[in-house]
Amino acid sequence: MTAYLPPGLPGFAHRSGRLAGESAFDVLAVVNRLRAEGRPIISFGIGEPDFPTPPNIVEAAKAALDAGMTRYGPSNGLPELREAIASDVSDTRGIAVDAEQVVVAPGTKPLIFYTIATLVNEGDEVLYPNPGFPTYESVTRWLGATPVPMPLTEASEFGCDRDALAAAMTPRTKLIIINSPNNPTGGVLAAVDLAFIAELAVQHNCWVLSDEIYSRLVFDGEFLSIASLPGMQDRTIIVDGFSKTFAMTGWRIGYGVMHPSLASAMARVETNVESCTATFTQVAAIEALRGPRDEPFRFAREFAARAEVVVNLLNGIPGIRCARPRGAFYAFPNVSGACKSLGFETADEFAHALLHEADVAVLPRSCFGARNTGETDEYFRLTFATSMEQIHEGIARIKAFVERGRQ
Numbered sequence: 001m002t003a004y005l006p007p008g009l010p011g012f013a014h015r016s017g018r019l020a021g022e023s024a025f026d027v028l029a030v031v032n033r034l035r036a037e038g039r040p041i042i043s044f045g046i047g048e049p050d051f052p053t054p055p056n057i058v059e060a061a062k063a064a065l066d067a068g069m070t071r072y073g074p075s076n077g078l079p080e081l082r083e084a085i086a087s088d089v090s091d092t093r094g095i096a097v098d099a100e101q102v103v104v105a106p107g108t109k110p111l112i113f114y115t116i117a118t119l120v121n122e123g124d125e126v127l128y129p130n131p132g133f134p135t136y137e138s139v140t141r142w143l144g145a146t147p148v149p150m151p152l153t154e155a156s157e158f159g160c161d162r163d164a165l166a167a168a169m170t171p172r173t174k175l176i177i178i179n180s181p182n183n184p185t186g187g188v189l190a191a192v193d194l195a196f197i198a199e200l201a202v203q204h205n206c207w208v209l210s211d212e213i214y215s216r217l218v219f220d221g222e223f224l225s226i227a228s229l230p231g232m233q234d235r236t237i238i239v240d241g242f243s244k245t246f247a248m249t250g251w252r253i254g255y256g257v258m259h260p261s262l263a264s265a266m267a268r269v270e271t272n273v274e275s276c277t278a279t280f281t282q283v284a285a286i287e288a289l290r291g292p293r294d295e296p297f298r299f300a301r302e303f304a305a306r307a308e309v310v311v312n313l314l315n316g317i318p319g320i321r322c323a324r325p326r327g328a329f330y331a332f333p334n335v336s337g338a339c340k341s342l343g344f345e346t347a348d349e350f351a352h353a354l355l356h357e358a359d360v361a362v363l364p365r366s367c368f369g370a371r372n373t374g375e376t377d378e379y380f381r382l383t384f385a386t387s388m389e390q391i392h393e394g395i396a397r398i399k400a401f402v403e404r405g406r407q
């Protein structure tokens, strides 16, 4: 329900109307309400690991609190955490990173915001993946720049449509945002695609924001960062965080790695916005990076195993076709056939009916941006950051729902 301002109050700034919400959180609120009413909802909605944070990380935070770490810290993060991040990013991306290039923030999301705010002027164009994480487009629009979609298509296995990307570049393109592995498609950019994007970025002299929050969840082969391609480190801003890999969504901690001048500019934004990230959370993050990794590795193995199960089960439903995700914890099936047989015009209608009639929450494609030109198929996203048991039960419900409709 929309609450209207009482008459007589001054209005909001124009820009406030340009900021979009994130449907995953809206669906989460509905799921929680329905559950509170006693409905046995299975949620494939919000992308949040179902595992608890590993105990060694929790203990590190408790010890930090007991030791009195309850005060402000430096805006860009505790030096020890920035050191730990620099060394981890150097190892995982094969580039030399030092602590002055690292900025810590309360989540990866604020760093996406700060990057766009720091680099982009009104009227500049920002290329973003579509379907993609909704924040990129929303923040770009809010800041008065122009978001330009970079279509991810099923035909290219949700990798990169190079012709479309080259055609989207203009003299106003200032920033290219990539997200590999991708939310919501589970697609991973191939090395040749990264090289192609790097070449365009150099040719057109633009920045690249590489959202690498799912980099430790790549199912086949090694993760490759665009920052490690020749000549790319200075113009790339890597953002990553602890939410997904270490099951720490509610802790709110993430980081960016960038040119030191940009890192100082970002730290200034942080001073003005949040002052700093909670210090005991940062101590927990140091433990996450320096402590035993058995649990995060187990999470990653489990997500890979679930991916196989989800894809096989979905492909057993008439009218649903699901490509194998190559990373992250999302499946993005094409549900055009099922929509047609059930008489739904769109995946939105299908998702709505699934939630209210079959007690299963999924997020339709529209939660991740408007259709690209020429895009006619219907998709929804399921996260498999939920137990095997829930996966089996939830997809069985979807199957029964589709088959019931077809009788």
Ligand code: PMP
Binding pocket: 047, 106, 107, 108, 109, 110, 133, 179, 183, 211, 213, 240, 241, 242, 243, 249, 253, 254
């Ligand atoms: N980037 C992507 C692609 C994501 O999917 C998410 C979380 N859904 C984030 C960033 C935000 O992560 P954090 O919790 O670290 O802010």
